[in-house]
Structure formats: C-alpha cells, structure tokens
Amino acid sequence: MRFEKRTPQLRLKLEGWRSTFVFVLVALAFTGLAARAFYLQGMNTGFLQAKGEARYGRVIELPASRGPVKDRNGQPLAISTPVESICATPEDLDEVDDKQLRSLAKALGMEGAEIRQKVARKDRQFVYLKRQISPEQAAKVIALGIPGVFQQREYRRYYPAGEVMAHVVGFTGIEDNGQEGIELAAEERLSGARGSRKVIKDRRGRIVEDVESMRAPRDGQEVVLAIDQRLQFLAHKELKAAVAENRARGGSMVILDARTGEVLALVNQPDYNPNNRANVTGKQTRNRSVTDLFEPGSTMKPFTVAAALESGIVKPETQIQTGDGTFAIGGWTISDSHPNGMLTVAQVIQKSSNIGTAKIQLQMPAERMGTLYRELGFGSIPQTGFPGEARGQLRPWDKWRPIEQATMSYGHGLSVSLLQLARAYTVFTNEGQLLPLALVKRDAQPIGKPLVSREVATEVTRMMEMAVGPGGTAPQARVPGYRVAGKTGTAHKAEAGGYAERKYVSSFVGFGPVTRPRFIVAVMIDEPQGSKHYGGDVAGPVFSTVMGSALRMMAVAPDAPGTLNVKAVAEEKEG
Amino acid sequence: MARLNVLLLAVAVVCALAVITSQHRARRVFSEIETAQLTQQKLNEEWTQLQLEQGTWATNKRVESIASKRLGMRQPDASNTVVVTP
Numbered sequence: 001m002r003f004e005k006r007t008p009q010l011r012l013k014l015e016g017w018r019s020t021f022v023f024v025l026v027a028l029a030f031t032g033l034a035a036r037a038f039y040l041q042g043m044n045t046g047f048l049q050a051k052g053e054a055r056y057g058r059v060i061e062l063p064a065s066r067g068p069v070k071d072r073n074g075q076p077l078a079i080s081t082p083v084e085s086i087c088a089t090p091e092d093l094d095e096v097d098d099k100q101l102r103s104l105a106k107a108l109g110m111e112g113a114e115i116r117q118k119v120a121r122k123d124r125q126f127v128y129l130k131r132q133i134s135p136e137q138a139a140k141v142i143a144l145g146i147p148g149v150f151q152q153r154e155y156r157r158y159y160p161a162g163e164v165m166a167h168v169v170g171f172t173g174i175e176d177n178g179q180e181g182i183e184l185a186a187e188e189r190l191s192g193a194r195g196s197r198k199v200i201k202d203r204r205g206r207i208v209e210d211v212e213s214m215r216a217p218r219d220g221q222e223v224v225l226a227i228d229q230r231l232q233f234l235a236h237k238e239l240k241a242a243v244a245e246n247r248a249r250g251g252s253m254v255i256l257d258a259r260t261g262e263v264l265a266l267v268n269q270p271d272y273n274p275n276n277r278a279n280v281t282g283k284q285t286r287n288r289s290v291t292d293l294f295e296p297g298s299t300m301k302p303f304t305v306a307a308a309l310e311s312g313i314v315k316p317e318t319q320i321q322t323g324d325g326t327f328a329i330g331g332w333t334i335s336d337s338h339p340n341g342m343l344t345v346a347q348v349i350q351k352s353s354n355i356g357t358a359k360i361q362l363q364m365p366a367e368r369m370g371t372l373y374r375e376l377g378f379g380s381i382p383q384t385g386f387p388g389e390a391r392g393q394l395r396p397w398d399k400w401r402p403i404e405q406a407t408m409s410y411g412h413g414l415s416v417s418l419l420q421l422a423r424a425y426t427v428f429t430n431e432g433q434l435l436p437l438a439l440v441k442r443d444a445q446p447i448g449k450p451l452v453s454r455e456v457a458t459e460v461t462r463m464m465e466m467a468v469g470p471g472g473t474a475p476q477a478r479v480p481g482y483r484v485a486g487k488t489g490t491a492h493k494a495e496a497g498g499y500a501e502r503k504y505v506s507s508f509v510g511f512g513p514v515t516r517p518r519f520i521v522a523v524m525i526d527e528p529q530g531s532k533h534y535g536g537d538v539a540g541p542v543f544s545t546v547m548g549s550a551l552r553m554m555a556v557a558p559d560a561p562g563t564l565n566v567k568a569v570a571e572e573k574e575g
Numbered sequence: 576m577a578r579l580n581v582l583l584l585a586v587a588v589v590c591a592l593a594v595i596t597s598q599h600r601a602r603r604v605f606s607e608i609e610t611a612q613l614t615q616q617k618l619n620e621e622w623t624q625l626q627l628e629q630g631t632w633a634t635n636k637r638v639e640s641i642a643s644k645r646l647g648m649r650q651p652d653a654s655n656t657v658v659v660t661p
Contacts, residue, residue, distance in 0.1 A: 065623075076630045081623050135620075160630030209605060233635035480653040549650070561658040 057211055058201050063153050064192030066176055067220030069169055069183070071229040072262075072441045077169050078183065080155040080176075084138030085131040090119040092148025100146050107141045108133075131174070132156050157183075161229060163271040164236045167287040168227055168439075170387075171274040180285060182223060182439070185385045192220040224441045226262035231255055234549050235265040239523070242542045243269040246528035252289035253524070253542070254422040255550065258517035260442050261426055261435030263384065266290075266419070291388045293415035294505045294524065297491030298352045298473075298535070300373075300411030302460050303424065305349055307372045308360045309456045316346045316459055322355040332403045334358055349463035352473045352488060354410045361409035362402070369409060370397020375451050376424040376434060378416050384439045392416045411489060418507075422522035425509055428464070428485070429517035432457040461485050465514055474536030477508060479548040481558035486510020486543060488535030493527065503527050508539035512547050515559040521547050 040048060069078040086108060096104075098112070105112040108130050118127050131154070138151045157172045159165060170181020177191065178184035195217030200209040235253045243251045248269075255265035272284040286292065308314045325339035336353050348356030361369055373379070379394030393415045400408065407413045419437065426435040426448070433448025452460075464485035468477045474488045489507040492499035509522040523539040523546075532538055551558075631637075642648040 068623075068626075075633075076626050079623055079627050079630070081627055082620050158627050160627060161634060164634075164636070208602065230635060481656070481658070552650075558658060 053211075056200050057198055059196055059198050059214070062195035062197060062215075062217040063155065064194050064217040064219050065155050066157065066172070066192055067190040067222045069186075069190070069223050069225065071225055071227050071232075072264075073228065074224075075161075075229045077161055077165050077225065077227075077229070078157055078159050080157050082135060083132040083154055083156045084135055084151040085154050086129045086133065086138060086141055087150055087152050088115075088119055088127055088129050089148040090121060090124055090127060093119045093146075096146055096148070100144070103144055104141065104146055104149065107137070107144060159274040161232075162275060163273045164233050164267070165227070165229070166271050166274045167268050167285075167289075168225065168232070168266050169274065171277065180387065181287065182225065184387045185439075186223045189223055190220045193218040226257070226264060226438050226441045227266070228264045230553055231550055232265040232267065234553070235546055236267045236271075238542050238546050238549075239267050239269055240271075242523075242525060242538070246525055246530045246532070246538055248525045248529065248538075249527040250288060251523070251525045252292070252418045253546070254289050254418050254520075254522045255546070256422050256426065256437070256520040256522075258426065258429035258511050258520050259445070260438070261423065261446055262438045262442055263419075264519070287386065287388070288526075289418040289524070290382075290384070290386045291390050291417070293390050293392050293417055294507075294526070295414065295491040295494060296411040296416050296421055297489035297505070297507065298354075298410055299421060299487050299489035299507055299509045300414075301349055301352065301357045301409070302428065302464055302487055303372060303376060304357050304361050304369055304409040305345060305463065306427070306452050306456050306460050307369045308345070308364060309459055310372075310452050311364055311368055313363050314345050314360055316463065317344050319344060320348055320353075320356045320359050322348075322353050322359070325355070327355040327358065329358070329362075329406050330402050334406060346463045346466060349460070349487070350466040350469075350472045352467070357409045358406035361405060366397045366400050366405045369405075370400070372451065373397075373408075373414070375449070376427065377420055378414065378424070382417070382420055382423060382437055384419070384437045386439065389419075390417045392420055412491065418522050418524045421507075421509055422520050425511060425520050425522070427451050428457050428461050429511050429520060430457075461514060464510070468510065468540075472536075473534070474508060474540040474543075476536055477510060477540035477543045477547075479512060479544050479551070481561055482512050482548070482551055482556075483514035483560045484510055484512030484543075484547055485514050488540065490533060490535045504533040506533055506535040506538035508535050508543045510543050510547070512551065513556060513559040518554065518556055519547065519550055521550070 065082075066080045068076055068080070070076055093115075101112050101115060105115055108115075110130065115129060118129060121127070129149070141149065142151055155176060157176065159169060159171070161169075166181075168181055170183040170185075171179055172183050173179050178187040183190065193215075195215040198211040198214055200211060235255055239251050239253045242248075251269045253265070253267050254263065256262065257264050266287075266289055268286070268288040270284050272280045305314075309316070314320075320343050322336060322340045322343055325336040327334050334354050336355050340347075340351050340353050340356070343351060343353055343356050345356075345360065347353075348360065373394055379392050381389050381391050383389070395404070395414070404413050423437050424434070427433065430448050431454040432452040433450045435448050436446050438446070462485075464487050465483060466472055467488065468474050468484055468486055474486065477484065477486055477488075486508055487510065489505075489509070491505045491507075492501075493503040493505055495503070505524060505526055506528055507522070507524040509520070511517045511520040521543050523542045525538050525542075528538045530538075
C-alpha cells in the first residue's frame, strides 16, 4: 500500500487481456525459435554440416608415382621424378601489372605476350602456363608471389639409357600413360592410382586434423626386365656400327639366354632418344625385331635337317648329290651360289646348299617339316607381351606345292620375325627342347617343349659349328677361344610381284659356347648397300664381336683355349 | 550428499583437463607425423633423383668413352690373353 501511494502508475487498473496478449506473443516467439531450431538441427543437418565443413575442410589430391623399370641387375631404365607445372587462374591474373608479368615471364623463360595470350580466355578456371619444369625453377616462380599463379605436382619420366633401350622400354605420353614398349605392355602394373584425403585446415592453411583418408594413393609397382643393360649396350653399339658400315636401311639384333629363354638384349636400327621425341618418326620407333617380318633364308636349314634326322630318313654322313648347282622341280629351277657336287648332310649345312636341303626335304612328307616349323613357333604370336608382335606367315603344309615344299626347306616362302627365329634356336641349345620367351626376369627355369631328340640337337649343332669353321659359309663368325655354332642367311627381299634383284636381308643366328651354350645371338641387317651382301660377310662379324665380348663380359670360361694364340700357363706346384 | 557432489565436481574437472591435454597432444603428434611424411616424400624424391643421376653418370656409353679416351684403356685381344688351366 505504501508503494501505491508513492507511485501513481501502480495504482492503474489494467485490463486482464493485456497480460494474456503479451504472454501469447512471447509464447509464439519461442515456438518459432523451437521450430527453426528443429528445422536446422533435425531436418537440414546434413546439408548444413557439409556447408560448414566446406569452410574449413579440404580435399587434398595425393599424387602417385609411376613404377620404375629396371634391368635384371637393378639398373634403372625408366624412372619418374617429380616436376612442377605452373598454372594460373586467368581471372586473377588480370589484376597483375606489367612489371610483375615481366618478372613472371622471365622466371618461366617465356614472353610476356605469350602469357597474356594463354590467359586470354576468361571462361577458363585454370590454364597451364608451363608444364614440367624443375622443382627449383618452380620455387622461384612461386616466390614471386603473383596472385593467381600456383604450382601443381606432376611426374616426368626419364630414360637414363636413352636410345640404347628405346625400343625395349618405349615411352609414356604427357599424361604419364604408356605409349610404346614395356611402358605400354606393363601399363597396368606400372601405373599408380592417385589418392585423396580430407583434412581440416586452420586459418593459416596448416593441416590440423585428418578427417578421413578417402583413398590412399597407390604407387606403381616396379618391373624388372630380363634385359641386361651391359649386353644391350654392347649389342646396340655393334649393330649401329654394322648398319653404318654396310649403309643398310636398318637392322636388328636379339640376344637370348640359351638356357632360360630370357631376352637379354633387343636392339634395332634406326633408333631414337626417348627423352627428346620432338622429331621422332614411326620408322625410328618401330621395334623391328618384334614387329617386322622377313624371309629367313638359310637360317631355317638347320630345322629342315633336324626334322629329317629325327624321322631317320637321312644320317649326317648320308651323301646328297647337288650336281652343278641347279635343280629343276616342276618347271622351276632352284640354285646354289656355286656348284658343290656330292655333299654329306653335314656339309649341306656347312656349305649352305639350297639344293641339298631341298632334296633332303623332298624325301619326307611335307607334314614332317610343316609340323616342326609350326611347333617351333613360326606363324604364331611369340607372346612375350610386347605390343605389336608379328605372327609371321607360314602356310599350312597340306596346301604346299612341291616347289613351295622345296623353297620352304631353305627359308623362302615364309616370313618370320627375328625374335621368333632366335627363339626357335633354343631347341639346339636346350637339348631339343623349345623354350618360351621372357621379357621380364625369370625366377625359375621354364619348362621346355621337347621337339627333337637330344642326339639330333647335338648333331645339328656340330653341323652348324662346321659352318663357322674352315670351309663353312661364315668363318668370320668365329670367336677366338670359344666354340660357337651358327647359320648364315641371305635372302632376296620379296617385293610386289617377285624377288628384288639387288635387295637382300643378311642374317646370322648362332650360339656359344657349344660345350654349354650361354647365349643365342641373332643378327639381321636389312638391305646392306656395300660390296658385300652374304650373311656370313655382313652379319657374321657382328655376331663374332658381340658373342666374344658377351662371353668375356660374363666371365664364361673359354671352351677352346687352343684357338687363342697363347700358351696355357700350367698351375705352379708348391715346392 | 554435499561431499559426494564436491567429489564428482573434482572428477569432472580432472576429466575436462585430461581431454584438453590429450587433444593438444593429438594435435602435436599429428603435426609431427605430417612433417615426417613430408620429409619421407622429400627423401623419396631425392632418392629417385639420385638414382637417375647415378644412372646417367654410369651409362655404359660414358664409362666406355672415359675408359678409352681419357684413360687409354682397350679390350685385350687374343695375343695378350693368358689362359690359366688347372
């Protein structure tokens, strides 16, 4: 009552509905708030949380590197190293003044106008200013602090061995995918998968917390080839010299491990530098020893003789009359390079007589040789995994005409790749068993396919040893200190409508040491233009140099030390 | 009752402090692992570069040209090879 007297307002008599009205208003306001809260927290929560996270959460791309390619001793043949690409946001770069642009252009080694032109398209979010520069150079560019310019990590492929390995290893494109050779063949194994992770960044852009690892990056796995870099280098050097010396159109060489079928070296001419492919043509990138076919010529004769010995129709000392060097079959004439008269089967190989081989072949059913040829892998893909492997041409034996049967026996009328031919020779180095080829290093001895008996393989090897001996077709292929065996081949090149008069393919396939073969070396020179064109003269010396150096390099003990012009030093007896 | 309340309050405070410490430690360890990963990446890159460098210096071509030109070495031929027979 005291208060009412002092403050007249309290004496006012208010109507009851007014307080009710205020209460309802306040209640409504709270209901509104609750509804809003429920809407945000309950119904829209996912969307809002995502929005919030987008303010501080970042997805980081994690680059993965491509696996390296190595040779059998672990030498790197292809390796990816990080490089930086400089990118820009065109919109941001607009505000950059000329002075800054000039310094940017200078750091990038470009013209200012060139940059202006690159960022001219405003609809693009992102342009590359320069791709794949060294991390050091990129750091300098970024240090300029020009807005809208940033770097992006990429990987660039380097090939330390350059042109020596070019055809085997191949190369990758700018997107780091394989284009040729092993890079293409083993693409799945080599290529990595990019990863990404989600993180929380603080105000200063440091990563504070991992929200989740979305995808871990997977680096590519390494591929260890069967190739031996030293042998490859040796083969490359000698082949290059031989092609230049004979002014040939090209050439190929394959070195196989005689006991495992592994490809130890594979080279071709012409070649190219995989690190700088600015003006490279298809002629240079073609892996000729795998993709190109040629008529093997006389290098097929050992197989014909092996088939004949195997069926027992002839013995090594059986006499064959080759007469005056010409022989007519069904209206066609085949000839030898010079008349040989009466020859034994062994001498047919030694002197490389076409007539002799044809006569041996005509004594047995076509099926014999046809089946052996096919089983040796001619006319079918070698399945090394190399891109573009050639199948070669071998017509079924039941369609052969007599003249075809005769020419086929000395390697005309069919086509093979050098790799196929080298592989077929594993029957002679492996006791009559044909080995599968391997481009990737082998862990275990492969299982061979027995095609001829051990005795026949030894017998034919002895004949091929005679071919590189005195009176043979390729004395130039001899290797001092070692017993080697091999066969020459000289074939006219087939052109539209027949054989070209003065175009040859000269080849030599051989192996050594005969006592326990280690290497098979196959050499092919395409169209030698010099004064010589016989396989023994052109390819024989290349075989000799490469085989000799390879055996020395691998410390193979000489199995014919007598041919070295040295005295054997007897071991000193302790006194 | 009041005593229990005080005790629970103390427990709550201790827990709160523990959470703070462990969060702090987690952040620190995280930044450490981050740095370590960065170092690992750097070292990996350096390693590939060194491999590449070694591969380039050791190419047979270069070794051979140095051996024959600068050091005057050559392959021994048959006339100066000695075979030691057991």
